[in-house]
Every structure is written in C-alpha cells, then in structure tokens.
Amino acid sequence: MPYACIFIPNFPVEALLRVEPDLRARGFAVLEGKAPLQKVFAVNQNARRAGVEPGMTKVQVEPCADLVVRPRSPFLENTAHAALLDCAQSFSPRVEDTAQDTIVLDLAGLETLFGPLHKVAGDLARRVSTLGLEAQVAVAENPDAAVLAARGFSGVTVIPEGEAAEQLSRLPLEVLFADQSTDQESELVLETLHRWGLRRLGELARLPEIAISERLGQRGVYLQTLARGAAARTLVPFELPLAFEEAIELEYPLVLLEPLACLLSRMLEQLCARLEARALATQELRLALELQKDHLVEGVELPVGRDRRPFPQHPPSWFRRTLRLPVPLLDGKVFLKLLQLDLKAHPPGAPIRKIHLTAEPARPRAVQNGFFLPPSPEPEKLELTLAKIAGIVGGDRVGSLALLDTHRPEGFRMQPFVLRESASESGGKQESRQEKGSAELVTALRIFRPPLAAKVTLFEGKPTYVSSSQGEAWGGEIVWAAGPWRSSGDWWETEGWSRDEWDIAVQEETTIVCYRLVRDLLRGRWLLEGTYD
Amino acid sequence: MSSFSFFPQVSVRHPLAAVLPKKGSVRVGEPLAAIPKLTEVKPASRLALRPAPEMVSSGVREIDTLTGGLPRGCLTEVCGSQSSGRTSLLFATLAAATKRQEACALVDVNDVFDPRLAAAAEVGFEQLLWVRCGSPVENSYSSARTFRVGFGAGKYSEAGKNFARQRGETTLGQALRVTDLLLQSGGFGLVTLDLGDVPLNMARRIPLTSWFRFQRTIEHTPTVLLVITLEPCAQTCASLLLKMQAQFLGARPGAGDEKPPVCSPPHSAQDRKAPARWKGSGLRSAEEVPKKLPASGGFSHTELLEGLHIQTEVLRSRLERKPARSLTTFTSQSVCAG
Numbered sequence: 001m002p003y004a005c006i007f008i009p010n011f012p013v014e015a016l017l018r019v020e021p022d023l024r025a026r027g028f029a030v031l032e033g034k035a036p037l038q039k040v041f042a043v044n045q046n047a048r049r050a051g052v053e054p055g056m057t058k059v060q061v062e063p064c065a066d067l068v069v070r071p072r073s074p075f076l077e078n079t080a081h082a083a084l085l086d087c088a089q090s091f092s093p094r095v096e097d098t099a100q101d102t103i104v105l106d107l108a109g110l111e112t113l114f115g116p117l118h119k120v121a122g123d124l125a126r127r128v129s130t131l132g133l134e135a136q137v138a139v140a141e142n143p144d145a146a147v148l149a150a151r152g153f154s155g156v157t158v159i160p161e162g163e164a165a166e167q168l169s170r171l172p173l174e175v176l177f178a179d180q181s182t183d184q185e186s187e188l189v190l191e192t193l194h195r196w197g198l199r200r201l202g203e204l205a206r207l208p209e210i211a212i213s214e215r216l217g218q219r220g221v222y223l224q225t226l227a228r229g230a231a232a233r234t235l236v237p238f239e240l241p242l243a244f245e246e247a248i249e250l251e252y253p254l255v256l257l258e259p260l261a262c263l264l265s266r267m268l269e270q271l272c273a274r275l276e277a278r279a280l281a282t283q284e285l286r287l288a289l290e291l292q293k294d295h296l297v298e299g300v301e302l303p304v305g306r307d308r309r310p311f312p313q314h315p316p317s318w319f320r321r322t323l324r325l326p327v328p329l330l331d332g333k334v335f336l337k338l339l340q341l342d343l344k345a346h347p348p349g350a351p352i353r354k355i356h357l358t359a360e361p362a363r364p365r366a367v368q369n370g371f372f373l374p375p376s377p378e379p380e381k382l383e384l385t386l387a388k389i390a391g392i393v394g395g396d397r398v399g400s401l402a403l404l405d406t407h408r409p410e411g412f413r414m415q416p417f418v419l420r421e422s423a424s425e426s427g428g429k430q431e432s433r434q435e436k437g438s439a440e441l442v443t444a445l446r447i448f449r450p451p452l453a454a455k456v457t458l459f460e461g462k463p464t465y466v467s468s469s470q471g472e473a474w475g476g477e478i479v480w481a482a483g484p485w486r487s488s489g490d491w492w493e494t495e496g497w498s499r500d501e502w503d504i505a506v507q508e509e510t511t512i513v514c515y516r517l518v519r520d521l522l523r524g525r526w527l528l529e530g531t532y533d
Numbered sequence: 534m535s536s537f538s539f540f541p542q543v544s545v546r547h548p549l550a551a552v553l554p555k556k557g558s559v560r561v562g563e564p565l566a567a568i569p570k571l572t573e574v575k576p577a578s579r580l581a582l583r584p585a586p587e588m589v590s591s592g593v594r595e596i597d598t599l600t601g602g603l604p605r606g607c608l609t610e611v612c613g614s615q616s617s618g619r620t621s622l623l624f625a626t627l628a629a630a631t632k633r634q635e636a637c638a639l640v641d642v643n644d645v646f647d648p649r650l651a652a653a654a655e656v657g658f659e660q661l662l663w664v665r666c667g668s669p670v671e672n673s674y675s676s677a678r679t680f681r682v683g684f685g686a687g688k689y690s691e692a693g694k695n696f697a698r699q700r701g702e703t704t705l706g707q708a709l710r711v712t713d714l715l716l717q718s719g720g721f722g723l724v725t726l727d728l729g730d731v732p733l734n735m736a737r738r739i740p741l742t743s744w745f746r747f748q749r750t751i752e753h754t755p756t757v758l759l760v761i762t763l764e765p766c767a768q769t770c771a772s773l774l775l776k777m778q779a780q781f782l783g784a785r786p787g788a789g790d791e792k793p794p795v796c797s798p799p800h801s802a803q804d805r806k807a808p809a810r811w812k813g814s815g816l817r818s819a820e821e822v823p824k825k826l827p828a829s830g831g832f833s834h835t836e837l838l839e840g841l842h843i844q845t846e847v848l849r850s851r852l853e854r855k856p857a858r859s860l861t862t863f864t865s866q867s868v869c870a871g
Contacts (some may be wrong), residue, residue: 043703138712196743343592375755376735377720386720389664389711398663400658401648410649419636441593442654443840444620446645446729480783503838503867513615514781514838530647532781532841532867533620533729 002107002161003143003235006088006128007136007150008080009261011101012042015080016070018132019248027067031058041072061082066195082243083274090277097238098142102150104143104460105234121156123165123417130273140164145229147203151175164229169202176201176223189216189223244359246270253310253351254291261340263355266330268339271359281328282359285335289319290354293322303408319348326418327379328362329371341387345395386417386502408497409529410447443532445516451527456517463502463517466528476513477504484519498522554722585774587723589757592625595863596845600773607851608748608758610767613777618843619729619761620645621865622777625656626723626759631657633724638662638715642708643730652867662721664711667704705735705801709743716750722757736766744770757791765848784838786851840865 008014012030017023027047031038038058040519048391052061061067077100084103088095091114093107107120114120122135128135138149138157145164149157153172158423159167173193177186192215198204205227212220248265254260264287275282323338377385389398396414457465467475490496502517514532519525588602596602603609603626613619630637637660641644645666652658687766705728712726728736749756760767765774847859 096637168599174622188721301787375720375722376636377646377718380716382720386662386715388714392710393664393666400661401651402658403648406714410835414663420659421725441621441863442650443838443867445622445647445863446620449644480781480836482783482838503783508615511614511616512781512842530645531615532838533615533618 002139002141003146004092004105004107004121004124004139005098005106005143005146005150006084006103006124007138007147008084008133008138009099009151010042011080012043012072012077012301013044014133014520016073017044018080018083023068023386027064029067029069030063030072031069032072036333038071053350061168070251072247077245079245079394080131080133081243083240083270084133085127086133086274086277087124087127088187090127091120094237096235098143098147102147104146104235107139118156118158121158125156131270141230142229143235144226144231144233148175149180160231163235164460165202165205168227168229168487169200169205171201173198173201173204175224179388185219189219192216197533208325242278242280242361244271244274244361245357247354248354249354250352253353254349257343257347258483260343260355261336264339264357265332265336267355267357271357272330274334275330275359278361280361281330281361282362283325283328284360285323285339286323286358287321287323287339287362288356289349289352290356290357291317291348292321292353308390311318312336313372319350319352321346324384325379325418326416327365329380330364331380334384334501337384338387341384341400343390345391374453379419382417382419407487409499410449445530446533447530448528451529454517454526454528456519456526463504466504466506466517466526468514476508477506478504480505481511481517486521496522501529534831554687557654558854573639575588587755590629591622592627592698593622593863594630595861596622596775600646600775600847600850603757604772605755605757607772608751608760608767608770609773609775610746610760610762610771611764611775611777611862612648612762612765614763616779616781616841617655618779618841618845618865619777621841621843622845623725623727623759623761624651624656627651627656627661628654628726630723630757631660634660636651636660636662636720637723638721638725640664640666640712640715640726641705641722642666642728644732645727650868662715664715666707666711675842686782699728704742705731706741706808709739711745712747713750716747716756716758719725719756722755723759724751724756725761727761727765728766735762736762741768741770744768745811760811771849774847776846776848777843778841778846779841781841783836840867 013028016030018026024044025046027050028044029047029052030042032041033039035203036058038473040052040054040056040058040061042054043052047064049096050064050067052064056456058069063067076409077359081097081100085095085097088105092105092107092110094108096104098104103122107117110120111117114123115141122403125135125137136150136154136157137145138159139144140149140159141161141164145168146157148171149166149263152168152175157167173190177183177190193204198207199266204224207224209221209224212224222231248263248267249427254263271282277318289439321339321342323335323342329335386398398417399414400417401412402415404413452468455467456463457467461479463481465475465477481502481504483504484500486498486500488498491498498521500519500521502519503514504517505512505514516532518529520527536664544626556766586606588604590597591600591603611619611622627637627639632655639661641664644667646663646665648658708728709724713723715724716720744767747758748767760771765771765776842862842864844860844862
C-alpha cells in the first residue's frame with residue numbers, strides 16, 4: 001500500500017516567501033525572539049551560501065548584502081500549513097498531519113484515478129508549487145519510509161516496493177531526528193551514534209538488533225526499524241476544520257487602495273483555489289484590516305462592517321467589512337471588484353498594517369436552465385451592478401423593499417435585492433390570472449419625500465385654497481375636496497402619529513391636479529403628501 | 534459600294550416599352566399597379582423585413598388591445614401631465630411583469646414610489662429592484678416643489694429655478710448612469726425610468742445619444758424599457774409613444790342617480806384660456822366657486838375620490854402592427870373607494 005509524503009524544507013522561510021514570492025531569488029532569513037536578542041531561526045539556500053546560519057544574531061546578519069530579514073510569523077505558517085492540507089486532501093481523503101512541515105497521504109486506490117505513482121507524485125509537487133511553496137515529495141510502501149525519503153531526497157522520489165531499505169541507506173542519520181531537533185534525549189542518541197562512527201541509515205540498519213536494544217533501549221530499536229524502512233503503522237487521518245483564511249502582514253503601512261487591490265487579488269486567488277480543491281464556494285467574505293493606531297483621528301467613528309459577531313482577536317483598531325453574496329460564488333475577479341467598490345465607498349481612514357481575509361464555505365449552487373424560463377440577471381453580474389449603483393446613489397437607496405406591519409406612513413424598509421431562483425418552481429407556469437381590466441386598475445400616488453409644507457385656507461372647516469409656506473410663490477384653488485379621514489398610531493411609542501387626510505383637486509394653470517393633503521395633528525401643520533397620477 | 538453599318542441592325546425597343554401601356558390598351562385613370570409587371574415590384578420600405586418584437590402585457594387590457602402590449606427590446610415612452618394616470622399604468626405594468634416572474638427595475642429619479650399602493654396593485658416586491666436617485670437632502674421641499682408643480686412661466690423666483698436646476702441635473706445624471714448600468718447588466722424583463730416629475734427644460738436636455746445608447750443596448754434582448762415623462766423626450770428612439778390624459782372621478786356614496794363630478798382637463802387652446810369646468814348636477818364651475826365648495830358637496834367627508842378616468846392615445850408606433858384606432862379609455866380605482 002503506497003504512501004506519499006510532502007515535506008517543505010525551511011518551512012518558516014517558505015511560509016513568508018509564499019506571500020512575497022519576488023524575494024525568492026534573494027537571501028532570506030527568518031528571525032525569532034524579542035529585540036534586541038533576536039536570532040536567526042531559518043534561512044534559505046541563498047542565505048546559506050552567503051554564510052548566514054541559524055543561531056546567528058540579528059546584528060551579525062544585518063551587514064550581509066542582498067539579505068532580506070523578516071520576523072517569524074506563526075500566523076503565516078498556520079495559513080501555509082492549512083493550504084498544504086487542502087492540497088493533500090484534494091488528492092486523497094486520508095491525510096495525516098504529521099508535522100507543521102510534513103503531510104502524509106494514503107495513495108491506496110488512487111492509481112486508477114490519477115495514474116501511476118510517479119505521475120501522482122509529480123502532480124502533487126506541481127500542485128504544491130501553485131500554492132507558492134517548494135516541496136519535496138516521496139512515495140514509499142509505508143508512511144515512515146515516505147517521510148524519511150521526503151526529508152532526505154530533494155525533488156520527487158518514488159521508492160519501489162521492497163527497496164525501501166536500500167534507498168534509505170544512503171541518507172544521513174540526521175533525518176531520523178528532523179522533527180525532534182530541540183529534544184535533549186534525541187541529541188544524546190544522535191551524539192552516541194556519531195561516537196560509534198555511524199553516519200548513514202544503512203550503517204545503523206546493519207547493526208545487531210539485540211545490541212542496539214541493550215545500549216539504547218526500545219528507542220534505539222525503533223530508530224533501527226525506521227532506518228531499515230520496515231516500520232509499519234497506520235495513518236492517523238486528520239480532519240481539518242473548514243476555515244478558509246488568508247492573511248498578510250505588511251512591512252510598511254499601505255496608504256493607497258491600488259496596492260491593496262493587488263494584495264487582495266493574490267489572497268483571493270489562493271482562497272478560491274483552496275475552496276475549489278474541496279468543491280466548495282463561498283457566500284460571505286470577511287475583510288479585516290489592522291490600521292496604524294497613531295493615525296487614528298480622535299473622536300471619529302471608524303466605519304465598521306455589518307458583521308456584529310464577537311471577534312475577540314480584533315481590537316478596536318481593526319477595520320472590518322463583510323460582503324454577503326446572494327448566491328454561493330467562486331470567482332476571484334468578481335470578489336475583487338466587489339471589495340474594491342466597497343472600500344471606495346467605505347475607505348478605512350488610516351494606513352493599513354495587516355490584512356486578514358476569511359471566506360465562509362458554502363455548497364456551490366446548482367442551476368437547472370431551461371428554454372422557457374423568464375429572463376433573469378446573472379448573479380455575478382447583478383452583484384457587481386448593484387455594487388456600482390450603490391456607489392452612485394448610496395447603499396441604502398438601492399434594493400428591494402418590504403412592508404412593515406404598521407399603518408404608519410412610509411412603513412417600509414429597504415433590504416438587499418436577492419433574486420430567488422423560483423424560476424424552477426414556476427417555470428412554464430401560465431399566468432394564473434388575466435391581466436387587469438380597467439375595473440381593477442389601482443390609482444397610484446406619487447409621494448413627496450419629504451412631504452411639502454403647505455399653507456391652507458379653510459372655509460367652514462374645509463380647505464379651499466392651498467399655497468406654499470416657504471418663499472416660493474405657488475398656490476392653487478381647491479375646486480374639490482374629500483375628507484378628512486383620520487388615522488393615528490404608535491401612541492404607546494415615543495414617536496406617535498396622528499393625521500387627517502384629504503383628497504383635493506387643485507386648479508393649476510392649465511390643468512387640475514389631484515393631491516393628498518395631510519394635517520399633522522400632533523405638530524399642527526399642513527403637508528402635501530403626494531399627487532394622484 | 535454597299536454601305537455597311539457599324540452596328541447591327543436590331544430592333545430597338547424603348548426601355549419602358551415593357552411597362553408603358555400600349556396605345557389604347559389602358560384607359561386613362563387606371564392605376565399603374567394594375568399593370569401586371571408593376572405588381573411584382575416591392576416598395577423599398579419592405580425590402581429588409583425586421584422580425585416583429587415580442588409583445589408583453591402592459592397590465593391594462595385596453596392598452597393591450599390598442600397596441601398589442603409593450604414590445605420587448607424596444608423603448609416605450611409614456612407621457613402626460615400630472616394626474617394623467619401615468620403612474621397607475623406603471624404600477625399595472627410592474628404587477629404584470631412581476632407576475633411573469635421577471636426581474637424588474639425601477640429607476641426613481643425623484644423618489645416618488647409609493648410602496649403601499651404598489652402592494653395594493655399587486656406588484657411583487659421580491660422581483661422589483663428600486664433605485665432611489667438623489668439623496669434625501671437633494672429631494673428637499675424646495676427642489677421637489679419646483680419640480681412638480683406649475684410648469685407655467687413666471688411663477689418662481691430665479692433662485693428657486695436655479696436651485697432646482699442644479700439639484701435636478703445631479704439627480705438626473707445619476708438616473709441616466711444607473712439606467713445604463715442596469716441595461717448593460719442585462720437579464721431584467723422590465724426597466725422603468727420615471728422622469729415624471731423632472732422639469733421639461735431638464736428632460737429635454739438629455740442628449741439624444743443617451744436615448745440611442747439605451748435603445749441599442751436593449752435591442753435583441755427581452756428587456757422592455759419604459760420611460761415616464763411629462764412630454765415626449767426620446768424622439769425617434771421610442772418605438773411606442775403613448776400620451777395620457779385623465780379626469781378624476783369624485784363620488785358621493787349613496788348619491789343614487791346623481792352623476793359624480795368629473796373635471797375635464799382642457800383639450801384645446803381655447804379651453805386653456807378658461808379654467809376647467811365642473812360637470813355634474815348641482816355643481817358650479819370653478820369660475821363661480823373661487824373660495825367655496827360646490828353647493829351639493831356640503832359635507833366633504835361624504836365625498837370620495839373614486840379614481841381617474843384615463844384616456845390614452847398612441848402618438849407614434851413603429852411596430853409592425855399598426856393599431857386600428859389610436860385612442861382608448863379606462864378607469865382606475867382608488868384603493869379606499871368602493
């Protein structure tokens with residue numbers, strides 16, 4: 001039963017280079033610790049050639065020319081690790097999270113799907129490289145042999161069945177302790193083996209088992225079994241919680257939106273690739289931007305996102321926006337455009353130091369098209385169009401509306417426009433009722449928003465003349481009036497209302513216009529509410 | 534020497550000999566079309582036949598009978614003054630489109646849409662996208678009032694007119710951009726641009742290229758573009774132009790045989806000079822009642838606005854089907870009446 005192992009050498013370096021791929025050609029060193037005692041934790045090959053080694057202090061490496069130094073980022077390492085797991089799970093359902101930099105996959109039954117083992121290994125390596133990581137991939141007959149081969153051999157290695165001992169014999173002893181480098185006991189064992197003159201796994205494998213057991217105990221026997229490539233264990237499958245997050249910490253705060261768009265584009269590409277690997281889409285994107293605190297203006301309320309859920313790791317210096325989509329989508333370009341339009345309408349207000357993007361996974365939508373369905377806009381295009389329109393007229397002035405359960409005038413609210421995919425339910429359905437005849441046509445009212453203040457002349461309690469009450473000379477004779485009809489409500493609330501309504505016909509220059517005239521009984525003023533049309 | 538001719542001797546007939554009648558064969562006055570050859574000639578206007586656009590119901594039976602409905606892929610313009618029934622027709626059209634499960638959009642230039650009466654007209658809000666142009670500040674009292682009432686000259690201060698013009702241009706610009714975005718997006722069954730309260734001088738300044746652009750965008754699509762205006766603005770870009778006028782119907786419940794008062798708008802230049810007259814028993818004309826209500830209407834709370842008696846005329850139709858008649862009337866009902 002074959003197993004594959006993906007190993008990322010210099011994982012902390014790779015995690016940082018994943019978000020800054022332009023620096024891959026230069027020497028790169030990762031620092032750990034608190035200033036001024038920071039030390040080099042990991043380096044890439046170019047830095048090693050320049051003489052930089054792990055353990056050197058920051059002061060020692062700073063004079064090196066063409067060397068890029070970055071602090072270690074556990075968050076980026078976690079993100080890269082999650083991406084690696086997603087990639088592995090796109091090949092095999094049984095994946096073991098062996099270490100931060102090591103993933104083991106069970107390839108049983110995959111040859112019929114993906115082809116021969118060397119092709120599977122090559123595809124794995126290529127897929128990992130699209131994530132921005134350089135990996136070493138090995139395939140062997142058991143998980144531990146695959147791990148040792150991936151750690152010891154560069155590139156892609158396939159060990160045929162039965163040849164594990166022979167292939168692994170060339171590897172140095174250090175590969176047995178690669179994930180236990182800080183363990184003092186492991187250091188002692190390695191030192192003992194070196195004192196015995198052993199340097200390769202093959203030398204350890206040839207020693208008598210009983211002698212190893214006497215001198216090094218069960219641990220020594222285990223190490224010898226590993227060196228022989230004969231260790232047999234079962235994989236411990238790992239179920240990764242579905243968290244699709246990408247983050248990037250900036251060396252210099254961002255002020256303009258254009259470079260922010262470039263970074264968002266890269267992050268969205270990664271997110272969409274990870275979602276696609278799991279055959280998922282997303283219906284909600286959450287963007288959190290850490291702002292530079294000393295640029296925050298006192299007394300100015302930063303715009304906040306519509307997401308009100310508690311977010312303990314985001315203190316008030318974070319600027320959050322949430323994009324909720326009407327249907328699950330998986331188009332990075334559409335997401336980028338929507339984010340750009342949203343940020344233009346609601347700018348952060350301060351330089352940005354860190355970007356955190358999260359996608360809420362959702363099942364992709366399945367659409368059944370048909371010839372006889374009514375026309376409807378494409379969700380992606382519609383979402384972009386609505387975002388552009390919101391940028392023109394305002395976010396709260398575009399959408400569909402819902403009537404509230406009240407008799408109060410203007411008792412409605414705006415809500416996001418979401419087209420229900422009810423075409424499949426009613427597609428092909430004939431009109432259930434005939435078009436309205438003239439008997440059923442409703443007389444419409446064109447509302448004045450806000451209502452117009454008016455001055456009304458009364459005669460025996462009925463309005464006879466209406467004019468404007470503010471400056472402009474307008475007036476008209478009321479040639480017909482019907483009313484009043486009283487309505488009131490919400491007297492139990494802080495803002496009650498009470499009004500008398502009149503339907504009036506006003507003589508204008510060339511025509512007669514019907515208005516709705518209202519008397520606000522609480523405030524004692526006359527208002528023109530609208531025209532019947 | 535015998536002479537020879539350079540040109541062969543052929544019998545040369547006059548080019549029109551085939552079509553010209555022979556002497557004595559056709560009586561004077563007989564139409565040329567009767568001549569067999571000419572019946573095969575097609576007029577130039579029929580040479581390239583365009584497919585007739587699909588027609589959809591406007592929601593009003595009388596208008597559907599008059600015009601066949603509203604054409605898809607074309608611009609339909611409905612013009613009329615205030616209280617002429619344009620918005621009632623708009624509600625009926627929206628209701629019909631939403632019943633067909635089509636996505637509809639309403640670009641409301643002056644934010645005048647009344648949700649409650651639209652619900653009474655059975656407009657489906659789930660399918661309706663409402664775009665409210667201008668900000669609440671822009672739609673303030675003075676600007677809105679100047680838009681809506683009294684388009685005659687000389688009633689307003691220059692300051693008021695200028696203020697309205699500036700605000701109106703910003704809002705109108707927004708409306709045109711939004712309409713363009715919606716049409717470019719595609720997929721909407723009905724897009725309505727409500728310019729019903731935009732002053733004439735501003736509406737006429739909408740460049741013809743904008744109307745062309747709208748018309749070209751929706752050509753060959755299933756979208757109906759309906760524009761509500763005071764006076765025709767889209768000119769040749771409108772495939773169907775309807776003009777509406779209305780008379781309001783006021784009634785007194787329990788009045789029996791007494792006819793409800795109907796106030797007619799003036800139809801001729803002569804009428805425009807005199808104020809509109811009342812009809813109906815016991816009612817005085819507007820000239821006689823400058824300050825008082827009609828004598829038979831002593832109690833205003835017994836009166837009801839029944840609705841509008843709407844007259845619709847087809848001013849222009851570029852559709853294949855020409856209406857047999859160009860005028861129709863129908864009545865709308867007020868929600869609270871009856």
